[in-house]
Amino acid sequence: MTHRRPMIARRSVARRLAVVCAGAAALALGACAHKSKTGPTSSGGGATTSAGFDAAVPGSDQKKGGTLKLLSTESFEHLDPGAAYFQLDFMIEFATQRSLYYYKPQDAKTPVPDLADGPPTVAADNKTVTVKLKHGVKYGTNDTSSSVNGKEVKAADVKYALERGFNPSVANGYVATYFKSIVGADKAKGADLAGITTPDDYTIVFKLTQPLGATVAKALVMAITMPVPKSYAAKFDAKQPNEYDAHPEKQAFSGPYMIKSSAPGKSLTLVRNPNWDPATDDRPAYADQIEWTLGADPNVSGRQILTGTGVVNGDTPTAASIKRFATTAKDQISFSPQGNRFVNINTQKKPFSDLNVRKAFAAALDRKAMQLTRGGSLVGDVATHFLPPSLAGFDEAGGVDGPGADYLANPSGDPALAASYMKKAGYSSGKYDGPAIRMLGENSSPAKETSAVVRRALESLGFKVNLTSVEQSAFYSKFCDVVSQLKKIDVCANYGWLPDFADPYAMLNANFNGESIVPVNNSNASLFDDKKVNAAMDKAALIADPAERAKAWGDVDRELVANVAAVPWFWDNIPNIRSKDVHGVIAQWNAAWDLSYMSLK
Amino acid sequence: MVRYIIRRLLWMVVLLAIVSTVAFMIFYALPSADPAVLRAGRQGTPELIAQIRHNLGLDQPLYVQYFTYMKAIVLHFDFGYSYQNSANVREQIMSRLPATISLTGGAVVVWLAIGLPIGIISAIKRRTPLDRMTMGGALLAISAPVYWLGLVALYLFSRDIGVIPLFAGANSYQPLTQNPAAWFDSLLLPWLVLAASFAAFYARLLRSNLIEVMSEDYIRTARAKGLSERRVVLRHGVRAAITPIVTVLGLDIGILLGGAILTESVFNIPGVGRFAFDAIGRADLPVIQGTVLFGAFFIIVANIVVDIGYAFLDPRVRYS
Numbered sequence: 001m002t003h004r005r006p007m008i009a010r011r012s013v014a015r016r017l018a019v020v021c022a023g024a025a026a027l028a029l030g031a032c033a034h035k036s037k038t039g040p041t042s043s044g045g046g047a048t049t050s051a052g053f054d055a056a057v058p059g060s061d062q063k064k065g066g067t068l069k070l071l072s073t074e075s076f077e078h079l080d081p082g083a084a085y086f087q088l089d090f091m092i093e094f095a096t097q098r099s100l101y102y103y104k105p106q107d108a109k110t111p112v113p114d115l116a117d118g119p120p121t122v123a124a125d126n127k128t129v130t131v132k133l134k135h136g137v138k139y140g141t142n143d144t145s146s147s148v149n150g151k152e153v154k155a156a157d158v159k160y161a162l163e164r165g166f167n168p169s170v171a172n173g174y175v176a177t178y179f180k181s182i183v184g185a186d187k188a189k190g191a192d193l194a195g196i197t198t199p200d201d202y203t204i205v206f207k208l209t210q211p212l213g214a215t216v217a218k219a220l221v222m223a224i225t226m227p228v229p230k231s232y233a234a235k236f237d238a239k240q241p242n243e244y245d246a247h248p249e250k251q252a253f254s255g256p257y258m259i260k261s262s263a264p265g266k267s268l269t270l271v272r273n274p275n276w277d278p279a280t281d282d283r284p285a286y287a288d289q290i291e292w293t294l295g296a297d298p299n300v301s302g303r304q305i306l307t308g309t310g311v312v313n314g315d316t317p318t319a320a321s322i323k324r325f326a327t328t329a330k331d332q333i334s335f336s337p338q339g340n341r342f343v344n345i346n347t348q349k350k351p352f353s354d355l356n357v358r359k360a361f362a363a364a365l366d367r368k369a370m371q372l373t374r375g376g377s378l379v380g381d382v383a384t385h386f387l388p389p390s391l392a393g394f395d396e397a398g399g400v401d402g403p404g405a406d407y408l409a410n411p412s413g414d415p416a417l418a419a420s421y422m423k424k425a426g427y428s429s430g431k432y433d434g435p436a437i438r439m440l441g442e443n444s445s446p447a448k449e450t451s452a453v454v455r456r457a458l459e460s461l462g463f464k465v466n467l468t469s470v471e472q473s474a475f476y477s478k479f480c481d482v483v484s485q486l487k488k489i490d491v492c493a494n495y496g497w498l499p500d501f502a503d504p505y506a507m508l509n510a511n512f513n514g515e516s517i518v519p520v521n522n523s524n525a526s527l528f529d530d531k532k533v534n535a536a537m538d539k540a541a542l543i544a545d546p547a548e549r550a551k552a553w554g555d556v557d558r559e560l561v562a563n564v565a566a567v568p569w570f571w572d573n574i575p576n577i578r579s580k581d582v583h584g585v586i587a588q589w590n591a592a593w594d595l596s597y598m599s600l601k
Numbered sequence: 602m603v604r605y606i607i608r609r610l611l612w613m614v615v616l617l618a619i620v621s622t623v624a625f626m627i628f629y630a631l632p633s634a635d636p637a638v639l640r641a642g643r644q645g646t647p648e649l650i651a652q653i654r655h656n657l658g659l660d661q662p663l664y665v666q667y668f669t670y671m672k673a674i675v676l677h678f679d680f681g682y683s684y685q686n687s688a689n690v691r692e693q694i695m696s697r698l699p700a701t702i703s704l705t706g707g708a709v710v711v712w713l714a715i716g717l718p719i720g721i722i723s724a725i726k727r728r729t730p731l732d733r734m735t736m737g738g739a740l741l742a743i744s745a746p747v748y749w750l751g752l753v754a755l756y757l758f759s760r761d762i763g764v765i766p767l768f769a770g771a772n773s774y775q776p777l778t779q780n781p782a783a784w785f786d787s788l789l790l791p792w793l794v795l796a797a798s799f800a801a802f803y804a805r806l807l808r809s810n811l812i813e814v815m816s817e818d819y820i821r822t823a824r825a826k827g828l829s830e831r832r833v834v835l836r837h838g839v840r841a842a843i844t845p846i847v848t849v850l851g852l853d854i855g856i857l858l859g860g861a862i863l864t865e866s867v868f869n870i871p872g873v874g875r876f877a878f879d880a881i882g883r884a885d886l887p888v889i890q891g892t893v894l895f896g897a898f899f900i901i902v903a904n905i906v907v908d909i910g911y912a913f914l915d916p917r918v919r920y921s
Binding site: 085171174177245264265299307471521 | 683688
């Protein structure tokens with residue numbers, strides 16, 4: 001699955017996707033073009049897509065009761081809502097806690113109020129965001145004698161939740177990015193933030209230093225807005241490591257479920273939160289109990305899900321499992337479009353500082369072959385631009401066909417066109433004749449095979465390629481996210497990004513805004529810094545009107561393609577599998593099961 | 602003997618210190634991930650990364666980090682906490698040790714119970730069809746990778762996904778203290794799978810040793826004295842031939858207690874090996890260090906036990 005680890009081999013994406021398609025050689029399922037973007041053909045339980053796959057949407061015939069079981073190879077990282085930043089973690093967070101806003105399973109574009117009592121109010125100057133909270137939302141704890149058990153959620157708890165995100169003992173990975181415009185956030189270390197006020201128990205106000213209210217309002221779906229009562233959690237936050245994270249069963253839970261027990265790397269059990277009031281929540285919370293087994297072998301668990309009862313996958317199935325389900329149990333597998341993968345090329349260093357060389361590389365790249373390295377069309381489409389189909393701005397940027405760049409027109413590559421661009425760049429033979437270039441790739445499948453295709457494209461243009469292959473986490477944290485290293489690297493072959501929330505800002509700004517280039521943990525691996533495009537992004541981030549915003553970000557996407565800021569090649573389609581007796585419901589925004597909507601048949 | 606044991610125990614401390622230093626240096630020498638960056642997430646700011654680095658002590662010189670780490674172990678038996686999920690490493694290892702001990706202990710019993718009789722029978726029935734059949738089978742068992750064998754065994758014999766439902770399947774491990782019957786049931790198949798190649802190896806090793814021993818003069822003398830063949834083989838032959846087996850057994854037990862990674866993975870037995878394997882992929886230094894030290898500890902202790910065991914098995918060996 002997608003962990004803010006790549007959606008992509010999942011450690012590369014903004015937030016991590018759980019590991020995908022382990023060992024995937026091509027699935028050879030090219031004929032089964034995925035149709036997951038099409039709607040279900042029937043409503044209620046057993047709804048399928050037009051291709052026969054499970055639509056995995058809520059039904060009218062779902063019923064309460066039973067124990068739902070999940071199997072995953074990967075383990076959780078952080079179950080503290082202030083620290084969670086991984087696909088699996090979010091599956092638990094959004095079942096046990098409530099954020100200000102959330103996405104309903106089948107709509108990853110429209111946030112709806114959860115703790116909030118209505119949509120956020122963004123002031124005319126775009127510098128103040130006000131949110132009203134619901135009454136009657138209460139905490140549940142495993143220790144029923146706890147002072148916070150049964151206590152009502154107050155605005156101050158949401159304020160503290162955001163403030164503690166800046167506390168190094170919580171170390172939230174995105175709060176300083178999406179909430180940096182809150183007054184005082186630039187120097188925040190976890191103490192009181194002047195820019196967040198609570199005029200009363202049910203109102204929270206964000207005051208911003210810049211007119212970024214529309215973007216902050218979008219980010220209120222993130223787990224960092226899940227309430228944490230200061231009087232209860234401060235003692236945990238004072239410890240290193242933070243006990244709210246190390247012992248998640250001690251948390252105060254606002255959602256329909258509570259973490260009853262957690263054995264890191266082994267198992268996790270959720271039970272109903274007795275203080276959860278369904279009258280305040282749209283989520284049905286069908287299952288009585290949810291048991292998650294961690295560390296399962298993916299080959300074995302795929303078969304157990306197929307033949308077992310009440311079981312679903314927790315992370316991405318293996319290529320063999322996907323193939324088996326897609327051919328023998330189509331109604332037990334579903335696909336969710338999520339995120340994007342692209343090849344980064346160093347736009348500040350010769351030879352790729354030359355736009356024509358970048359275009360030549362894009363034209364030479366066999367994206368169809370790259371798609372096959374990940375499992376074929378069933379698990380993703382060949383990308384023609386950067387915004388994936390799940391985000392606003394996708395259609396405005398050209399939809400499936402893309403903006404119309406000739407160098408991305410042929411998914412199998414166009415050697416003649418590539419040679420013509422090389423000639424335009426001054427290489428009269430159509431081949432590069434300079435010194436060798438350095439490329440970074442990953443050393444495990446399927447990214448390893450993807451790198452091989454990239455290398456072949458470069459070599460077809462005459463490049464001598466020195467390839468360094470490393471383990472996935474090192475690919476990012478030691479090389480392609482470190483500017484001092486990037487200055488010595490020409491191509492980062494295996495990059496991917498899963499947006500944190502359903503807004504094009506979360507997809508494009510971090511990857512291609514010149515202001516995002518920072519010495520360490522840099523996510524602009526192409527070192528792309530174009531003043532015109534930067535200004536367009538800064539402007540688009542300020543727009544509140546949804547249609548105008550989508551248009552503005554669609555235009556940004558077109559500009560990025562025109563400048564070949566990187567070469568987009570894959571829009572992922574994340575597979576999820578279930579046993580026959582499970583009514584699966586996918587949270588499209590997370591490309592994973594929505595535990596609060598799942599039920600047993 | 603006591604002085605010998607004390608000397609070996611002191612050497613154990615030195616060896617563990619060397620192992621910890623090497624593991625520490627390898628972690629920093631190889632291009633593994635930066636723990637602070639991993640902890641901060643993909644959107645973590647440089648300031649946050651610096652703070653995390655400070656909190657984790659990663660901004661200290663390497664020798665200070667190492668000294669701090671070793672001091673915590675020596676004084677408090679504290680192995681730190683996981684960079685990955687903030688869990689206490691010592692607690693994690695201790696909670697996983699029973700599973701690893703269960704898996705190793707049971708497998709040792711199985712492979713000795715199968716391997717030793719086969720080795721003896723093959724040696725005394727040399728060049729018979731029975732010998733050829735058992736040694737051929739042993740060769741097959743040695744050649745089968747554990748992971749593959751585990752998968753095949755599950756697909757054939759597990760009750761949930763197997764063709765012939767005989768044994769409990771993967772993900773079914775239960776601690777002995779919780780449910781002894783379920784514990785036994787869940788480990789039967791893993792024991793057989795893990796023991797297969799070991800049993801084969803031990804059978805071949807014992808066979809070759811015993812064949813050699815049985816041609817010694819003292820065996821001829823024993824026979825000349827009129828001892829029964831059974832007594833000659835078991836009392837005089839096997840006792841001498843088994844010494845190398847004890848050496849290997851000690852090492853094998855030590856290594857497996859450090860983690861039978863593949864068997865633990867395929868059957869999802871939450872043991873130390875799987876814990877270490879996951880940690881390596883995530884650059885989780887405290888867990889890597891902790892599991893490496895535990896593994897080294899078991900191997901060294903097993904060696905000491907083996908050396909002491911020699912004195913009882915072989916009258917020629919005396920320690921002073």
